[in-house]
Amino acid sequence: MAKVIVIDPGHGGLDPGAVGNGLQEKDVTLAIAQRASYFLRQYGADVRLTRAGDRTFSTDKHADLNARAEFANNAQAAYFVSIHINAGGGSGFESYVMTGMADEEAGRRQNIMHREVAEAFEKAGLPDRGKKTANFAVLRLTNMPAILLECGFIDRDEDATLLRNRTFIDSIAEAIARGAAKAMGIFSSPLVDNPSPNQPQVISKYYKDITPGMEWAAASVDKLFERGIMRGDGQGNFRPFDKMTRLEAAVALNHAIEYVLKQLGR
Incomplete structure (x- = not known):
């Protein structure tokens, strides 16, 4: 049975998250999450998204965060990856695990995931802000190893320019998928760029059931x-x-x- 990995696009619905340079965090996190889930499924993972559209579980922030963690717990997920965009001064990428977990399994996986995603940011000229810990609700309330990724600063021109670039979004999504696959020990099979004749060729950037003839x-x-x-x-x-x-x-x-x-x- 494939291991379940839950990807959590931060914010949504009436909660836009951070806003800057004509972008809303909720839109960028969803775009990254959808593409990361597409790439990760090619490694054989069973990927679930806490939201597939512009919505939240609740308009109450506390209840919404609880529900995201509950979603992963109910799915008996093996890994939880929450995607966010930063603001408030700064540039680049940073990752978080729960306080006190840096030396546990969550910390081991953070080392792997952080290395993959930080490299993608550095290739684009944005800095690695380091591995950190925090008492975030989605890290505290999930029963499985969990990580929260802050993927750039929406209020910085240079970061925002990249965050609206489809090629950059894909590079971050691929890095997240690669990091999760390595952390979960399912990286032995490469991404399926050339499907076998028995596999339907996917012709959509987002959907595996949009196939030749469409x-x-x-x-x-x-x-x-x-x-x-x-x-x-x-x-x-x-x-x-x-x-x-x-x-x-x-x-x-x-x-x-x-x-x-x-x-x-x-």
Whole structure:
């Protein structure tokens, strides 16, 4: 049975997280998490996202953080990776494990994960701010080894320019996937760049069930994802042949309206 890894895109819904340079933390963390989950599944991991769209478990911050940890605990996850974007002065990448856990299994995995992600930041010219510890709720309340990643500073021009660059987002997502796979001991198989003839070729940047024969729609599906209008199931599937419920239609239409209004500056 594949090991369950929970990826937690920080913030969401009415909680934008840090804001700066036209970016919102909740959007960037979700983009990184979706791509990291795509890469990590290629190592054979069972990846679950605490959120697959612009939502939270609760509008109450305390309840939301508790629910994210509970989600991972209920999934009996083997690893919990929370993704955030920093603010408040500074630049670069830093990682956190629970206070007192630096010499435990969480600390061992932090060493591996931090090395992979820090290298991706350094290649882009951003500094490694180091491995740290903190008493964050999602680190304290999860039953499995957990890590929180602060991936750049949204209020610094140089960091923000990279955070809106798809190639940079992919490099960070790949590093997170590689770090998690190494930390979990499932890195023996490389990323599947050339699937075997028995495996459907994936033609979407985000969904494994968008396959040959769907080329006419693949770019539109990816654009809807990038604009936050339609999301998949959080497990790397778009479900292209499923019927849309009235609830799902309402959410998609609302996201589309919000996107248009945002472009108009309203």
